[in-house]
Amino acid sequence: MKAGYYVGDYTYEVRDIPDREPEKDEVRIRVAWCGLCGTDIHKFQGKNGASIVVPPIILGHECSGIVESVGPEVDYFKPGDRVACDPSYGCGKCEWCQKGLPNFCKVRHGVAKGFAEYVYPPEKNVYHISDDLGLKEAAFAEPLSCVVHGLDLINIQSGKTVVMYGMGSIGSLMLQMIKYSGAGKIIVVERESEKRAIAKELGADLAVSDQEIEELSKYENFNYVVECIGLKQTMEQAIKVAGKNAKVLLFGLGDPEKPVEFNQFEAYTKELSIFTSYLNPFATERAVKILESGILDTDKIISAELNLEEIGSELKELNYSRKGKVMVYLSREN
Known part of the structure; x- marks a missing residue:
């Protein structure tokens, strides 16, 4: 073979x-x-x-x-x-x-x-x-099961505001799952205009650049921030823009030679919870059921x-x- x-x-x-x-x-x-x-x-x-x-x-x-x-x-x-x-x-x-x-x-x-x-x-x-x-x-089923496990960790509450970084393939799955979690408002951070348009089609309320999200963070308290890219700069910004009492999920696979740095005092004063997600324990059956339900658009x-x-x-x-x-x-x- x-x-x-x-x-x-x-x-x-x-x-x-x-x-x-x-x-x-x-x-x-x-x-x-x-x-x-x-x-x-x-x-x-x-x-x-x-x-x-x-x-x-x-x-x-x-x-x-x-x-x-x-x-x-x-x-x-x-x-x-x-x-x-x-x-x-x-x-x-x-x-x-x-x-x-x-x-x-x-x-x-x-x-x-x-x-x-x-x-x-x-x-x-x-x-x-x-x-x-x-x-x-x-x-x-496998990438979706990883998304399911990651979202289990942060347990998004209905009506809350979620910021998500990256409209690659995993981010496109993550966005749709966040939508069905009952989030009140979803903001996608994506540099490419074509991908920002797809984000709106898949359920985002706003799709903005990395410069724009920093401005928005001055006026809005983001309850959850999910990073699906894995770059040092986007992971650091995800922690920076997170609001008070927020949960940050660093979902993207980072480069071990480029460790993330952040202001620990600022994280302390905001009482941030920072999560990572490793693999997909006991989530595959649920992923299959979600795919069978037809609620996700995989063609896009x-x-x-x-x-x-x-x-x-x-x-x-x-x-x-x-x-x-x-x-x-x-x-x-x-």
Whole structure:
């Protein structure tokens, strides 16, 4: 089968590797679609994603597909089932898994390398999807589950004002989920005018530049600020513009070599709560249900549909990733 590898030194290769039958509780899935994630780009650029990266590795983890075969210990899936995957494995036995925090599992690793024609996750990482949900949309289950976990942490109260930074693919999901949380007012911070227009279409009350949000913060008390970009300057500004008694969620994946700085005395006098969000513990089923409900517009988020070979150029040039979500098609079933 074909698989797309990051092999180190800004190099991506499509390789032919052996296919195999599933073992024990593995579910062999014929991948239909897989999203290109910002962490895939981080890995290609020689940085770590959610975990330390040691190439060569198969990229991709936001995948959906059709069950082709199952291992002898699988109970709830059969060939032909339409499914989405949670790519993050928790052993279930270590102290963090026992505490209900599998995102901190001592032996956690990825089990759905989606830039491949087949993946073999354990049964506990596989989720049925309804016949009404397209497989392309179902591939959004993993990034959406991360959004769900992040919003769980800050628990947005209805009627409050939320500022959100960044209308990339994850920000576009985040914005729609904030809208359905019952926020009273949503302000999106985005430099590109085209993306500001999309923000208004997806539910923002205002869409402004980073200069404009600083002016607004002088007159309005922002209750929540959600940063979905991961740049040092936007994370620092997110903390700066947050209002009194506000919650700040630094959701974007930052550069470990560029630590964030902020005025701790100002944060103290505003009594800020600063959150980060790591992975998606116990959120995938909810993400699937949200996608099945049809309340989210994923079509507006997709900027390109590419095959495995075309991803090599995209990782170098980021022509489409800057505009939205790049979807990688394998079997292209829907």
